[in-house]
Amino acid sequence: MDGSSPNEHIPVLAGTLTEHIHLPTDGIFVDATAGHGGHSRLFGSQLGPEGTLIGLDMDQSCIQRTQTYLTGLTCRVVLIRENFSRLDEVLSKLGIEKVDAILADLGFCSSQAADPKKGMSFQVDAPLDMRLDDRLSITAADIVNQMNEKQLADLIFRGGQERASRRIARFIVNRRIRQKILTTGQLAAVVCEALRQPAFARRSKIHPATRTFQALRIAVNDELQNLKNLLQTAPARLKKDGIMAIISFHSLEDGLVKDDFRTRRQQGVYEICTKKPLMADAKEMMENPRSRSAKLRIARKL
16 A cells, blocks of 8 residues: 555454464465565564565565565565466476465555556546556557457456446447547546446445446456466465465455365365455454455365
């Protein structure tokens, strides 16, 4: 989260996680989404000098912040700018066969949402980018201005679960004929027009463009496929009794995690530690609003 945020370095569901993840002092912990280092510090503090903390993030600014925030930990700290979908390759390069725990917090930092360069928010009119990793070649503007109407409608429906996806796609295509849609403000205005709703309409607690923006962000960053890759990789990289923990923030992610854990339980690979997803209590929600939509699922390697 950004430096001005009162929730700087507050890791979501910290207390719940520490109830379920107990690392040996010589353990190996993978924070698949280092962010600003909240979870990394939480579990890195359980490790001694012989332990190893591996932190991954695709955003270079997050790696730099995490490096600073983890100063003082006694364990070995390895921070790598990489997507967690490449965890298998990362561990192989480090010469590590198996780890004690893998944690992925699938949310993004508030600083990323607020950063105009990333173009993820409709709160500030900014270039329509949405890349969490600026090494990616396709931006949200590319998708919005180049994808045909049917493909765009399908993308918004699948990734945003937006029932009005066809109407929104039609309005986008009609608008870009006259003028390319290059900023977050332009896109938000088109979506509001399509839905005949002003921003933050009284009948809705969320901005009318929220689902469309979510769908584009997921597509730009290939988030669901990356999660599938992580879920596929994890079992072979966990030690016996190793823990796999995933915090998701919308039903598409949570559904993938739920189905994967259930399948691997049937295969005798995992024991599911959370019959239902664990969520923040009222106190945490008040102290850290980001936790309101967080759902935690945990599995143990058999």
